[in-house]
Structures are given as C-alpha cells and as structure tokens.
Amino acid sequence: MAKIRVAVIGCGSIAEKRHIPEYAANPDVELVAFVDVVNQRAEQYADQYGAKAYTSYEEMLSVEKPDAVSVCLPNILHAPVSIAAANAGAHVLVEKPMATNEADSLAMIEAAKANNVYLMVGHNQRLMPPHVKAKEILETGKMGKVLTFRTSFGHPGPENWSIDGRNSWFFRKEEAIMGAMGDLGVHKSDLIRWLLEDEVVEVAAFVGTLHKEGTDVDDNSTCLLRMKSGAIGTLVASWTYYKGQDNSTVLWCENGCLQLGTHPDDQVIVLMTDGSVEKHQVGAMATNEKQVSSEIINEFVYCIKTSTPPRISGEEGLRSLNVILAAFESQASKTIVAVKEV
Known part of the structure; x- marks a missing residue:
C-alpha cells in the first residue's frame, strides 16, 4: 500500500x-x-x-x-x-x-x-498505558461497580509549554474560548466516560480565573459529576499547579480502590477490600516535560x-466536550446542569 x-x-x-x-x-x-x-x-x-x-x-x-x-x-x-x-x-x-x-x-x-x-x-489519555491497564482491570469485573471517583489534571500553565510562551493564543479568549477546561478538563471528561463506560448526566461546577494575570480564560475548575450509573465524583483542571503537577485518577469501587498515576513507578495500584495489593509498572504517562509516544x-x-x-470519533469528542460546556453553564447559572446527549 x-x-x-x-x-x-x-x-x-x-x-x-x-x-x-x-x-x-x-x-x-x-x-x-x-x-x-x-x-x-x-x-x-x-x-x-x-x-x-x-x-x-x-x-x-x-x-x-x-x-x-x-x-x-x-x-x-x-x-x-x-x-x-x-x-x-x-x-x-x-x-x-x-x-x-x-x-x-x-x-x-x-x-x-x-x-x-x-x-x-x-x-x-485513553491510549496511555496506565489507563489502558486500568480499563483491562475494570473489564474483568473484579472491582465491582465504580461508586465514586476523582480525576484531576493540573500543571503550571501553557506559558511553560506553548511555543509563544505567555503570548500564546491559549490566553486570548477570542481564539481559545476556554482555558484550562478546554486544555485539560476535556481530557478528563473523556477519560472518565471511557474508563467507566458510562456517560456524565449532570454537572455542578466552579470555573474561574484565579491567578493568571491579563487573561479572562479560566485557569481553574472543580466540577462535581453524576454518571448515568449513579456514580458520583470530581473532575479538576488547573493551570496553577506550580509545584506538584497532577494527572491522576482514583476509582473507589465495591471491592476495592484503583489508583492511576498516583505513584512515579507503580502507575497502577489495586487495593482490594480483602487486603491484597497489586502494583503494575506499565509505563509512564506523557507529560509536557517528558514526552513519550x-x-x-x-x-x-x-x-x-x-x-x-x-x-x-467525532461523536465521542462531542460527548466529552458537552461535559465541559455544561460546567461553564453551571458556573454561569449557579445551578446543576444536565449534560446534552449526543
């Protein structure tokens, strides 16, 4: 070919x-x-x-x-x-x-x-080795239902990453429309939907600009999500993790806890209610400083x-985007917002 x-x-x-x-x-x-x-x-x-x-x-x-x-x-x-x-x-x-x-x-x-x-x-995020491994573990059914979760993505901001530094389009609202939520939050809404094979149905969110000067795009958000299954959890996106960057997810399930990206070497940790512990070294997630494929x-x-x-697919991209759009709507209306179905 x-x-x-x-x-x-x-x-x-x-x-x-x-x-x-x-x-x-x-x-x-x-x-x-x-x-x-x-x-x-x-x-x-x-x-x-x-x-x-x-x-x-x-x-x-x-x-x-x-x-x-x-x-x-x-x-x-x-x-x-x-x-x-x-x-x-x-x-x-x-x-x-x-x-x-x-x-x-x-x-x-x-x-x-x-x-x-x-x-x-x-x-x-769906293709990073720790998340692929976690999905495999969830699919065995041994963890039981996911009941609650938290998923977080934070770093010091695009000025450290973008080719244009502080002059980057990331900070210009007319070009970016959304800040940390479009950059990082949408990664996590996509990840949680995919990991749980579930849809976000409701969002309550605080979204705002806490520290980046000279811009009105959001640099932080904390969202409460309710899934179709009834599971509830939090999604955090931040451009002000100046120390202690984070790209981690923790799932609390009926039969134990799954920790992803919480440890530098053991990227996936399984803590079962029977006391058993599994640690998987499956390869790191890509970061802005350390690129892996x-x-x-x-x-x-x-x-x-x-x-x-x-x-x-585009449909999957839209489902994940709709979670973020609902978060902005929640911040504006100060209400719990239903996520649009695709």
Whole structure:
C-alpha cells in the first residue's frame, strides 16, 4: 500500500512534540506539507522532511490534496479547518477540544460523513498505558461497580509549554474560548466516560480565573459529576499547579480502590477490600516535560490503513466536550446542569 500523505496544519508545540515526530516515526506515513501563519515554522519542518511549506491551509489543501491532516490550531479554528479538510477529501485528526460549541462539532461530524472520511479527536489519555491497564482491570469485573471517583489534571500553565510562551493564543479568549477546561478538563471528561463506560448526566461546577494575570480564560475548575450509573465524583483542571503537577485518577469501587498515576513507578495500584495489593509498572504517562509516544498518531494511521472507523470519533469528542460546556453553564447559572446527549 502506498504511504499515507499527511499534512500538519499548525506547527506549534503540540505538533513539534507529538504529531510531527510520531508521524515521522510511522513507516506508513509521508509528511508532504506543513502549514503555519509564521512561515518560518512551516519552512523549518518542510526542509527537515522534504515537504512543502504553506501559510494558507486552503492553498495547501487545493495544491497538495493530502490523504490526511492533523489540525493543531487554536480552539476557535478547529471546526472551520477540519470541515475544509474533510471537504477536500482528507481524513482529519483534530486536537482537543474538538470545537468550542456543539453546533460546530456537529458540523464537523457531518462534513466527515458527507465526504466519507474519518474524523478523530486527539484524546490521548485513553491510549496511555496506565489507563489502558486500568480499563483491562475494570473489564474483568473484579472491582465491582465504580461508586465514586476523582480525576484531576493540573500543571503550571501553557506559558511553560506553548511555543509563544505567555503570548500564546491559549490566553486570548477570542481564539481559545476556554482555558484550562478546554486544555485539560476535556481530557478528563473523556477519560472518565471511557474508563467507566458510562456517560456524565449532570454537572455542578466552579470555573474561574484565579491567578493568571491579563487573561479572562479560566485557569481553574472543580466540577462535581453524576454518571448515568449513579456514580458520583470530581473532575479538576488547573493551570496553577506550580509545584506538584497532577494527572491522576482514583476509582473507589465495591471491592476495592484503583489508583492511576498516583505513584512515579507503580502507575497502577489495586487495593482490594480483602487486603491484597497489586502494583503494575506499565509505563509512564506523557507529560509536557517528558514526552513519550501518545499513540494517537499510530491509532489514526491504523484506522486509515485498515479502513477501521476511529474509536475516538467525532461523536465521542462531542460527548466529552458537552461535559465541559455544561460546567461553564453551571458556573454561569449557579445551578446543576444536565449534560446534552449526543
């Protein structure tokens, strides 16, 4: 089979650290184009990989006609660029959050269907080894029902990660629309839905800007979630964990407790009510400082190569986004909000 011709749209940090090197490492991929409004960034990768550089994604789509694209752009651009790529006949891998509202998300899903291409959302938490192991353990049934949980994602903020530092689009509300919740919270709403094979039905949330100066995007949120099964738990997203970053989840079940990402070496710890303890060293989760393969690119390429619809589909991306949108609505209305079904 011929190699899959891929274009990367947006050459910031997520492209630099994850998308580009993971495509380059995949033997089934040929990187053909890079797009960035800062031409120098696109040129740098084009030179490195023998590809073409563009400042316009419209021009790139019409000239190159790639088989697939990664959309690594500010949140507000996810929908229009993904739709344009689908209309040009390209499979789309879009960074999270897939869009900034439900209508745009539905339009993206529709565009992919109309053009018979795949739409996949970059929810890499599902593919990280500790979470894959935890899912396996839950599926054995030995833990019994999940009764309560907490899931948390916090780091010092995008100024330490983004290619533009404190001048990053992450802090400009007109481009980002949402802050820590769109960056980190949506990862956790996706993870908890997937781990529990359950949907969030109600959200009560505090969402606000506590410490980042000169921006009105949220830098912290604490949410209370009720699942369809009746399980209740908390979801926390923060850009002010200046020390003690966190990407952990704890599930309290009928027969014990499952701890994920709470220990540096034992990434999955199972504490059973009968006193037995299991510790699993399955590999670390990717962090901004320590990159390990996210597996998202390999999954996307596999789907295209084998004509397998993505597990992390547009519909799944929207279900996870709707939890975050409900949290913002809860903060605004100071009420418990029902999550929209997809």
